[in-house]
Amino acid sequence: MKHLDIKSRFNLFATVLIVTSMCTACLIFSISINNHYLKRIPHVQDSVNYLFQASLFAQGKLYEKSSELTPFFAVELLRYKHGKMHSHAPFFYPFVLMFGVLAGKPWIVNPIVASMTLLLVYITGVRHYNKLVGILAAILMLFSPFFLIMSATFMSHAVGCFLSISILLFLLEYTTFGKMKHALILAALCGLLFNTRPLTGVMMVLGSAICMLFPDKSARRKKYRDIMIVLAIFLVFFLLFILYQGVFSGQFLIFTFGSDHTTKMGSSGESGGYEIIALFQKFGLLQKGWQTLPYGIASVKDQIGLYFTYVLNWPKWMNFAFFFIPFILLRRTRNDMIPFVLFVMVILGYTLYYKPAIMYGPRYLYETIPFFIILTARGIDRLSGFIRSLSLTRLFRKSSGMGIASWLTRAILFGFVFLMIYRNVDQFFIRQICDRKTMGHVYGMPGCLAELKDFNNIKPVISDTVNAKGITNALVFVHPEFEHLRWHALGSVSYLNRMDFQTDVIYANDLGDEKNRELIKQFPGRHVFIAGYPSGNLTELSREGKKLE
Amino acid sequence: MNRSEANANRRTTFRRICWAIGLTVVMSLLWFCSHRGSRMHIRIDVTPGEYTFYVDGQRIYHEDIPDLNGGKIGLGFNTFYKPNLRLRDPSWDNIQVTDMETGSVLFSEDFSNDLSQWNIEEGSPYINKWEECACSTNLFMTAGNDSWSDYRIEADLYNSIESTLAFGIVADTFKGLLKIRNWREASAAISYHVDDRMTYQRIRPVVERPIENLKVIAVHFCISYFLGIGIVIAFVIIYFLFAGLAIICTISKASLRKANPSAP
Numbered sequence: 046m047k048h049l050d051i052k053s054r055f056n057l058f059a060t061v062l063i064v065t066s067m068c069t070a071c072l073i074f075s076i077s078i079n080n081h082y083l084k085r086i087p088h089v090q091d092s093v094n095y096l097f098q099a100s101l102f103a104q105g106k107l108y109e110k111s112s113e114l115t116p117f118f119a120v121e122l123l124r125y126k127h128g129k130m131h132s133h134a135p136f137f138y139p140f141v142l143m144f145g146v147l148a149g150k151p152w153i154v155n156p157i158v159a160s161m162t163l164l165l166v167y168i169t170g171v172r173h174y175n176k177l178v179g180i181l182a183a184i185l186m187l188f189s190p191f192f193l194i195m196s197a198t199f200m201s202h203a204v205g206c207f208l209s210i211s212i213l214l215f216l217l218e219y220t221t222f223g224k225m226k227h228a229l230i231l232a233a234l235c236g237l238l239f240n241t242r243p244l245t246g247v248m249m250v251l252g253s254a255i256c257m258l259f260p261d262k263s264a265r266r267k268k269y270r271d272i273m274i275v276l277a278i279f280l281v282f283f284l285l286f287i288l289y290q291g292v293f294s295g296q297f298l299i300f301t302f303g304s305d306h307t308t309k310m311g312s313s314g315e316s317g318g319y320e321i322i323a324l325f326q327k328f329g330l331l332q333k334g335w336q337t338l339p340y341g342i343a344s345v346k347d348q349i350g351l352y353f354t355y356v357l358n359w360p361k362w363m364n365f366a367f368f369f370i371p372f373i374l375l376r377r378t379r380n381d382m383i384p385f386v387l388f389v390m391v392i393l394g395y396t397l398y399y400k401p402a403i404m405y406g407p408r409y410l411y412e413t414i415p416f417f418i419i420l421t422a423r424g425i426d427r428l429s430g431f432i433r434s435l436s437l438t439r440l441f442r443k444s445s446g447m448g449i450a451s452w453l454t455r456a457i458l459f460g461f462v463f464l465m466i467y468r469n470v471d472q473f474f475i476r477q478i479c480d481r482k483t484m485g486h487v488y489g490m491p492g493c494l495a496e497l498k499d500f501n502n503i504k505p506v507i508s509d510t511v512n513a514k515g516i517t518n519a520l521v522f523v524h525p526e527f528e529h530l531r532w533h534a535l536g537s538v539s540y541l542n543r544m545d546f547q548t549d550v551i552y553a554n555d556l557g558d559e560k561n562r563e564l565i566k567q568f569p570g571r572h573v574f575i576a577g578y579p580s581g582n583l584t585e586l587s588r589e590g591k592k593l594e
Numbered sequence: 595m596n597r598s599e600a601n602a603n604r605r606t607t608f609r610r611i612c613w614a615i616g617l618t619v620v621m622s623l624l625w626f627c628s629h630r631g632s633r634m635h636i637r638i639d640v641t642p643g644e645y646t647f648y649v650d651g652q653r654i655y656h657e658d659i660p661d662l663n664g665g666k667i668g669l670g671f672n673t674f675y676k677p678n679l680r681l682r683d684p685s686w687d688n689i690q691v692t693d694m695e696t697g698s699v700l701f702s703e704d705f706s707n708d709l710s711q712w713n714i715e716e717g718s719p720y721i722n723k724w725e726e727c728a729c730s731t732n733l734f735m736t737a738g739n740d741s742w743s744d745y746r747i748e749a750d751l752y753n754s755i756e757s758t759l760a761f762g763i764v765a766d767t768f769k770g771l772l773k774i775r776n777w778r779e780a781s782a783a784i785s786y787h788v789d790d791r792m793t794y795q796r797i798r799p800v801v802e803r804p805i806e807n808l809k810v811i812a813v814h815f816c817i818s819y820f821l822g823i824g825i826v827i828a829f830v831i832i833y834f835l836f837a838g839l840a841i842i843c844t845i846s847k848a849s850l851r852k853a854n855p856s857a858p
Binding site: 338342343345346349350353362363364365366367368369370372373374375424428431432435436446447449450451453454457458 | 610611613614617804807808810811814815817818819821822823824825826829830832833836837839840841843844
C-alpha cells in the first residue's frame with residue numbers, strides 16, 4: 046500500500062471507493078453498450094472467428110476437421126484448406142474468450158478485461174507518477190469513446206490494451222527498481238501480446254528493450270543481460286506461435302494468420318495461408334524492398350488522423366495538446382519518455398504494415414491508448430505543477446495572494462479539462478444524432494453511440510425471426526440479398542452454430558439449390574428454410590430445396 | 595546549494611532550453627513545409643476512339659476504344675469508407691471541360707453554388723445551410739451531354755482522409771473512370787457496358803505519395819505541439835492576471851493601512 050501513496054485509513058477508504066466506482070462504471074458502461082447497441086453478438090469477421098475458435102477451445106479442441114460441407118458454415122477469414130477448420134488468429138485472445146464461452150456469457154469477457162485495464166492505468170499512474178495522474182488518467186480512459194466501445198466488442202484489442210498497460214507498468218517497475226522478476230514478467234507479457242496482436246507485440250518488445258537501456262541510476266544492474274533474457278523469453282512465445290499455427294498447416298513455416306483475400310461466399314478458407322516469407326515481404330523487408338512503405342505511411346496517416354479526432358473526442362487538435370506538455374515544459378523524466386517511446390514504436394510498426402483496417406475506430410493503434418492517456422494526464426499534472434511553481438518564484442514568493450492566484454488558475458485548468466470531458470459525453474454518448482461535421486464520416490468509425498446500432502451491417506434479424514416463429518429442429522440457409530452483404534448473412538448467426546450440430550437450428554450459407562441438397566441430405570428429419578438477409582424473410586423449402594407454395 | 599550544484603543546475607537548464615528551442619525549430623520547419631496540404635491534378639483526354647488518363651502531367655493509362663466518340667463526365671465516390679461523405683471532404687475542385695479543337699470551355703464547376711449542373715444518378719447529395727454539399731449514401735453524378743467529343747477534362751483533387759473517388763467519361767455503352775483511393779492508389783475502372791454493375795479492371799497503383807502523407811502526419815503532431823505551447827502560454831497569462839490582481843489588492847491594502855494605521 047505504501048507504493049500507492051496511501052498514508053491513512055481515510056485515504057485508503059477514499060482510494061478504494063474511487064477506484065472501485067470507476068472500474069464498476071467502466072464495466073457497466075461497456076456491458077450496456079454491448080447489450081443495448083451491439084445486441085451481444087459479434088459484428089466483425091474477426092470477432093466471429095475469435096468466438097468460433099473460443100468455442101473450439103471450450104470443447105477441448107484446437108480445430109475441427111473440415112469437409113466438402115465446410116463452406117456452408119464458413120464465415121470470411123475462417124481457414125479450412127488444410128483439412129482443419131480454425132480461426133485466422135493467434136491463440137491468446139480466443140483462449141481468454143474461452144472462459145466467457147464456458148460461462149455461457151462470452152460478451153462479458155471484454156468489459157471485465159477493460160475494467161482491469163482501467164485499474165492498471167490507475168495503479169501505473171499512482172505508482173510511477175502521482176495520485177493526480179492516476180485519477181486523471183483513469184477518468185480520461187473511462188470517458189474515451191474509443192476505449193469504451195472497443196471494450197464492449199468481441200475484438201482482441203481489449204486484451205491487447207490490457208497487456209500493453211501491463212507492459213508499461215512492469216517496464217516502469219524494472220527501470221525504477223531494476224529487479225529481474227519485473228523483466229521476466231515483462232517478457233511474458235510481450236510474448237502474450239505477440240500471440241494476441243503480433244506486430245504490436247514485436248514493436249512493444251523492441252520498445253521495451255530500448256527503454257531497458259536507460260534504467261534509474263539507483264537500479265542499474267546488468268541491463269544488457271536482462272535485455273537478452275527478455276528477448277529469449279519472447280522467442281519462446283514466438284516459437285509457441287509457430288507451433289500453434291504448425292498444428293493447423295502441418296508446416297511450421299506456413300502462416301495461417303492474417304487476413305487475405307476472400308472468395309465469393311465470403312470465406313477465405315481456400316486461400317489457406319501464406320509462407321512466412323510473405324510476412325517479411327509484407328513488412329517490406331524481402332524481395333519487394335520497401336515497396337510497401339508508401340502504403341504503410343498512407344495507412345498510418347489515416348489511423349493517426351482518426352486517432353487525433355476520436356480517442357478522447359475533444360476538439361480535433363485538443364486531443365493531443367496536453368500529450369506534449371511534459372516535453373514543452375522541459376520537465377520530462379524517464380517515466381515520461383517510456384510511454385512516449387512505446388507509443389512511437391507501435392506507430393512505427395504499423396508504418397511497415399499496409400492494411401488500413403478501420404473498425405470501431407483506428408484500431409491498429411488501440412493498444413497505445415494507455416500510453417496516450419497517461420501522457421495526457423501527466424501533461425495536465427505538469428501544467429498544474431508549473432503554475433504552482435510560478436507562485437514560488439523569487440518574484441512572487443514574498444507577495445501575499447500568490448497562492449490564491451495559483452489555485453484559481455489551476456481551478457480554471459481542471460475546469461477546462463472537465464468541460465472537454467462533459468462536451469465529449471454530451472456529444473458522443475448522450476446525443477443520438479451524430480455531429481457529422483466532426484465525427485462519424487468514415488466507415489467503421491462510429492460518430493456517436495447511436496451509430497453502433499446494426500454496426501457493420503450486422504443485425505440479428507434472422508435469429509429473431511426464427512425465435513419469433515418458434516422454429517426448432519431446422520436447417521436454415523441464409524441468403525444475402527445484396528452482394529455487399531455476402532459475409533454478413535451467415536456472420537449474423539454463425540455464433541449460434543456448433544460444429545457437432547447439436548443445436549436446435551443450424552444455419553448455413555446458401556450455396557445454390559444443387560449444393561444445398563447435399564447438405565439437406567446430411568440432416569434428415571430437419572425442416573429446411575431459407576432466410577434473406579437483411580430483410581429476415583423466412584421461407585420453408587422442400588427436401589429438394591424448392592420453395593414450398 | 596553549493597557552487598558545483600548551482601553550476602550543474604545551470605547546465606541542466608541550459609541543456610533543456612537548447613532541447614526546447616531545437617524541438618520548436620524542427621516542429622516549425624515541419625509545419626512550414628507541410629501545412630499547405632497536397633494537391634493532385636487529374637487530366638483525361640478524350641478523342642474519338644481513345645482516351646488517356648494523366649495524374650500531375652504523368653500519363654498513367656491509355657486505351658483505344660474504337661466505338662468511343664465521347665460522352666458526359668462522371669464523378670463518383672466509393673461509399674464503403676465514407677458513407678456519409680461531404681463533397682467538400684474529398685475536395686474536388688476546379689473541374690473544367692475544354693474543347694480540344696477550339697479551346698473553348700464546355701463546362702466548369704467549383705462547387706461554390708449548387709449542383710444544378712449535375713444529373714444525380716445515384717445517391718442524394720444536398721446543399722445544407724453552410725453551403726456545403728453533402729450526400730448520405732452512394733453518390734454518382736454526371737454532367738454535360740453525349741454529344742461532347744474530342745475534349746479534355748481537368749480537375750484538382752485535395753488530400754482526403756479515406757475515400758475512393760471516381761472520375762471520368764460516361765457514354766451510352768462505356769464507362770471509363772479513373773479511381774483514386776486514399777491518395778495512394780489510382781486505377782482505371784473500365785466498363786464497356788453500362789448496366790447495374792461496372793466491371794473494374796485494376797491496372798496498377800500509380801500514385802504513391804509517401805512524402806505527402808508524411809507531411810500530413812507531421813502537421814497533425816505540429817498543430818498539437820503548438821497548441822500545447824498555446825495552452826501553456828494561455829494559463830501563464832491567466833496566472834499573471836490573477837497575480838496582478840493579487841498584487842494590486844496587496845498594494846491597495848498596504849496603502850490603506852499606511853493612510854489609516856488605526857483601521858482594523
